[in-house]
Amino acid sequence: MSPGNLAGGTESASAEEASSCALATPAEPSADPLPTPSRPNPGAPDPAERSERDRRFMALAQAAAEKARAAGEVPVGAVLVRGDEVIATGFNHPISGHDPSAHAEMAALRAAAQGLENYRLPGCELYVTLEPCLMCAGAIMHARIARVVFGAYDPKTGACGSVVDAFANPQLNHHTSVTGGVLEAECGQALKSFFADRRRAIRAARAAEAEAARERGPAEPV
Numbered sequence: 001m002s003p004g005n006l007a008g009g010t011e012s013a014s015a016e017e018a019s020s021c022a023l024a025t026p027a028e029p030s031a032d033p034l035p036t037p038s039r040p041n042p043g044a045p046d047p048a049e050r051s052e053r054d055r056r057f058m059a060l061a062q063a064a065a066e067k068a069r070a071a072g073e074v075p076v077g078a079v080l081v082r083g084d085e086v087i088a089t090g091f092n093h094p095i096s097g098h099d100p101s102a103h104a105e106m107a108a109l110r111a112a113a114q115g116l117e118n119y120r121l122p123g124c125e126l127y128v129t130l131e132p133c134l135m136c137a138g139a140i141m142h143a144r145i146a147r148v149v150f151g152a153y154d155p156k157t158g159a160c161g162s163v164v165d166a167f168a169n170p171q172l173n174h175h176t177s178v179t180g181g182v183l184e185a186e187c188g189q190a191l192k193s194f195f196a197d198r199r200r201a202i203r204a205a206r207a208a209e210a211e212a213a214r215e216r217g218p219a220e221p222v
């Protein structure tokens, strides 16, 4: 993710957040390192069933996003799924990680690839609460992810159609299908509340500083 105007700021991360990604129960390493053809949402061809499944995994991505919020980071979360198994989770942590690439998708991709000991993740689906940015779209392509499902659209830096559509370019991508807007309102609200809280905190700090300055009175002439 890259929330564009939603991002930035000077909030510090919680020191207790040492790790940004959690590898779920590792699955057997893939026997076939070669990319497999894109097959959207394996195992759930029915649209209603697929929607319910998408919401279920997106809810897990939302839970991961809350870990980012707890660490003072912009709340974006991701889960990497193979079949009905969650391979890995990740949350946004560029500030605490001193790492501009530490988006939720990257954390989940790294954890899954290391867990499976395979730099390709064919047949996997990535659920993320915010539309991926160009960096993450590139990593998703390199990993040969079969399908990306995201929640809120990002009109500033979204690379799945909002600003550019990296996955629509056949010269770049032959592997990944994209579904956007799953639990869109809920995922968007998490971001809005985070930035509203931050704006309130900034206003309160400024008011406290102004009050302290009033109490000190006018500065003595030197």
Ligand SMILES: [Zn+2]
Pocket (backbone or CB within 6 Å): 001, 002, 103, 105, 132, 133, 134, 135, 136, 137
């Ligand atoms: Zn990103």
